[in-house]
Structures are given as structure tokens and as C-alpha cells.
Amino acid sequence: MESLVAYVLEIGLLAAALVYLYTKLYSPFNFWKKLGVPFVKPSYPIIGETSFLFKPMEDLGRSWYDTFPNEKFYGTFQLWKPVLIVRDPELMENIMIKDFSHAYNRNNMVEPDTNPLAKHLVNYRDEKWKHLRNKLTPTFSSGKLKGMHPQLLACGDSFVKYLTKNPGDAQVKDLFGRFSMDVVSSVAFGLDLDVMNNPDSKFYEIGKSVFAPNFFVRFFFMLQSFLAPLYKKLGLNLLPKSMEKLFVDAVKQTLEYREKNNVTRQDYLHILTELKKKDDELVKNKELDPNSLDVFDEQSIISNSFVFFAAGYETTGSTLSYLFYELALNQDVQEKVYQEIKTVLEKHNDELTFEAVGEMTYVEQAINEALRLHPPGVAGDRVITKDYQIPGTDVVLPKGTAVLMQVYGMHLDPKYFPEPHVFRPERFDPEKNEIIKGTYLPFGAGPRICIAARFAKIEMKVCTAMLLKNFKVKRCSRTKVPHENDPRSFLLTPKDGIWLNFEKR
Ligand code: HEM
DSSP: OHHHHHHHHHHHHHHHHHHHHIIIIIOGGGHHHHHTOOBOOOSBTTTBBOHHHHSOHHHHHHHHHHSSTTOSEEEEEEBTEEEEEEOOHHHHHIIIIITGGGOOBOSSOOOTTSSTTOOSGGGOOHHHHHHHHHHHGGGGSHHHHHHHHHHHHHHHHHHHHHHHHSOEEEEHHHHHHHHHHHHHHHHTTOOOOOTTTOTTOHHHHHHHHHHSOOHHHHHHHHTHHHHHHHHHHHTOOSSOHHHHHHHHHHHHHHHHHHHHHTOOOOSHHHHHHHHHHHHHHHHHTTSSOTTSTTOOOHHHHHHHHHHHHHHHHHHHHHHHHHHHHHHHHOHHHHHHHHHHHHHHHHHTTTOOOHHHHHHOHHHHHHHHHHHHHSOSOSEEEEEOSSOEEOTTSSOEEOTTOEEEEEHHHHHTOTTTSSSTTSOOGGGGOTTTOOOOTTSOOTTOOGGGSOTTHHHHHHHHHHHHHHHHHHEEEEOOTTOOSSOOBOTTOSSOOBTTOOEEEEEEO
């Protein structure tokens, strides 16, 4: 009996010693303490901090910003992984722009060879990313955007036709989602689906269900950086295999059809096809290794068309929904937007040319203001790729540290945006120059900024101009004020859509 007690005591002492040594010497939770950075202790031993997996993004954005209100930066954890929270505009600019060579990559990415849709810009790293970004940047040049303009107008026309047939109360998240799906399918996949008027299209049904807010997808998206090696091993995708196949087949069939019938359309798919042709030549001349990640091949076309969908569908659909919600609640702003649209169109013989859209500066200010109040991403994501000394401090962040820039918190900080909850597009008047550098980041910043920010703005301006020219937007009995964000989404997106009333002018 005695020997059993002694045995249990010995085991107990050994376990206590191991726990003590682990927490004091080896635990990853000592990371911030060792660096001398203030930090939030993780909620649980061993597994660390889990709140980022469950808290609604809006609350997460607020709490990240409001914890340590007097610090420019502090440490926290995602599970056992240390994450630096940055809440200072100057430091954000340093990390994203000036010292970009220390933070090339985002933390939340998978390897480009993980699955057939992963070989795209969002997932590329380091020098490989730089090469691909250089190739893709001209695809959004003014000339190329002008070439895509007729397709945006066609999508806008379908929208106006739909509302003319169905005026009155509408759930706008669904309508702007359909518009955004029309744009993506037409510009990136070469498919004229007109889902605005044919919502039972299979493509739309599947697309809508995949991108609909979903706790499961959100959970796995937030864990992507932890699970990336597993995804790669198993060839996994956050999309179901049926969806993956649908995208791959849609692009392959369109490419074959165009090739066979000699069809040329000035869209994104065409521009990507031209990039492939250039690299085919280089491979043929043995100037490029056909197996290198640098080669722009058929999989690159498919993946980069897909990223147009993944990165552009929900973001533009939600932003337009919030914009129209704010315009319905702020009729004086809507009137000012409408007057600008009318004046510019009169000058351009009632034609919404590419140039006319460029002249609609107040419309753009309203979009900027909607993105300030409702940025789809609450935080900007980077990972330190080369040891980085935080300027003006002794803190050296080791390679591999994840960093989150607090976009949402800053957009709502009265220090930078007085009366932050008021919808006031005048803040963005380019002549007043009121915006403090580094405080407004809906599209990110620096060399890794959203590559399609200009395209997205033009798309949203075209949609706004065409709708407001024809309709007045008002609240209706089903409009929820204030609106709620969907807790199931990893982006800020309205819960249950937003209901508004469209009245023909
Ligand atoms: C309202 C609309 C949109 C918003 C608010 C938005 C926002 C963002 C943000 C915050 C980033 C990360 C930037 C950074 O890390 O600094 C990003 C990256 C990106 N976005 Fe967008 N985006 C929008 C529309 C689009 C559209 C329509 C496309 C279509 C092609 C697109 C394609 C991309 C790509 C490919 C990247 C990765 C860039 C890179 O890693 O080099 N986005 N976007």
C-alpha cells in the first residue's frame, strides 16, 4: 500500500515539475513576455486562445481594438500561436508599405498546389508572389478596365430591367449578390447568365450556397493557417468537390469554345489567356521550367478566375447593400449623389461612359464612406517574413510572427473620424484632405493591396449610377435599423439581407 502511495506521489511530483518547466521555460505563451510586449493571457492552458473562432467578427474587431487602448500594439494568441495586434496608423503603414520586405505574406493562406483552384495570387508567397503580381497588375490597367466596361453596363441594364418589372420592397443583399454574380460570371468566366432575371441558374444556386455565411466554413477559414499542411496533404478545399469541378469545367469549356470558334471578348478571362500564351512560348523556347510555380498555365487561368469569385462576389455584394442602406437612411446624401449622376450624365449625352463614371466623385466618396463604416474585412493580415524591429522600440519580432492591423477599430475611432457612426461622404472630399494616413484601409495597403480595388469601385459606381438614375431608395416596414451583421461570416455582411424600397423616378 505504502509503495503505491509513494508511486502516485512520485508521478504527481513529476507531472507538476513537467507542467512547471513547460509553463516557465518552453510554453509558447511566454512569447510576448520574453519580448517585453504587453499581452492578453490566453484563456486556456495548452490549447491557448479560442475566442477568434467563435466571436462575431464585429465584436472581435472591436475587442481587438479596445483592449489596451493606450498601446500602439500588443500581443495576443490564436490557439498557441502569438499574434501582434497593431492599432497605430503609423506602425500599420510601416509594416504594410515602408518595411514591406519584412512582411511580404499574409498569415491566412494555403500553398498554391493544394487543390485545382488554389494556384492564384492570394496564396502566392515571397518572390513567387512578386512575379505573379507583376504579371497580373496590368490586367487591371485603365485600358483593360475600359475594355470590361460594356460588360458592367450589360449587368447594370439587367438590374434596372429587373427592378422596373419588380418595383417596391426588395431584399437587397440578394439582389446585389445576383448583380455581383452576373459581373463575376461575365467578366471572369465569360458566361452571360443574367442571374438577375434567371435566379434559378445552377451556377448561381451553387455559388450562393457556397458563399453564404456558414459557421462551418468560418471555423475552417479561421483555422486555415493551422490546417494548411493537412489541406495540402489531402488536396482539400473549403469548397465541396462538386463546386470545385463546376468552376474547373466552366472555365475549360469556355476556353475550348473560344479557341474553336475564334471568339475574342475583352474580359478578364481573355487577358489571363494572353498571359498563358506568353508563357507557353517561353516554355517552348526552354526559357521557363514548365513545372515551376512561375509558369502561367491553364490551372493559373482557372484559379485566378476563381479568385475573382472568391474575393469579389461577397465583398462587392455586401458593400453595395450597406451603401444603399445608408443612402435610404440619409435621403439628403442620396439626393446629392443623384444630382451628381444627373449632371454628369447630361454632360455625356445620357451615356454612362467609362469617362463619365470617372467624373462621379461624390458617388465614389459615398462608396468610400460605406466601406469605412462596413469594411468587409475587420483586420488586415500579415506574417513577418524577415526579423523585424518595431520602429522606435527594442522589440524584434521574429520571422513567422502573425500580425493583425485593426482596420475596423480605426475606422470607428472618433480620434480619426469625428462622429464615427454618422454617414458623411464629405469626409472623403479629395480637396479637404481630411483622412489621416494609415487610418483608412478597406482594401488593405502597400504592394499587397487588393489588386482589383479600382475595378471594384468602378463596378459599384456603375451599379449605383444606373439604379439611382432610375429609382429612389427608401426604408420600408421591413428595414431593420440598426442593421445586424451576420455572426456566421468571416466578413462583415448583413444578417438576413437588408430590406429596402425602390420607387421608380
Ligand atoms: C468591395 C470590394 C472589395 C474589397 C473591400 C476588397 C478588399 C480586399 C482586401 C482588404 C485585401 C487584402 C489586401 C492586403 O492584404 O493589403 C484584398 C486582396 C485581394 N483582392 Fe480584394 N476586395 C474587393 C474586391 C475584389 C475583387 C472584385 C477582386 C477580383 C479580382 C478582388 C481580388 C483580390 C485579390 C486577388 C487579392 C489578393 C492580392 C494579393 O495578395 O496580391 N478583390 N481585397
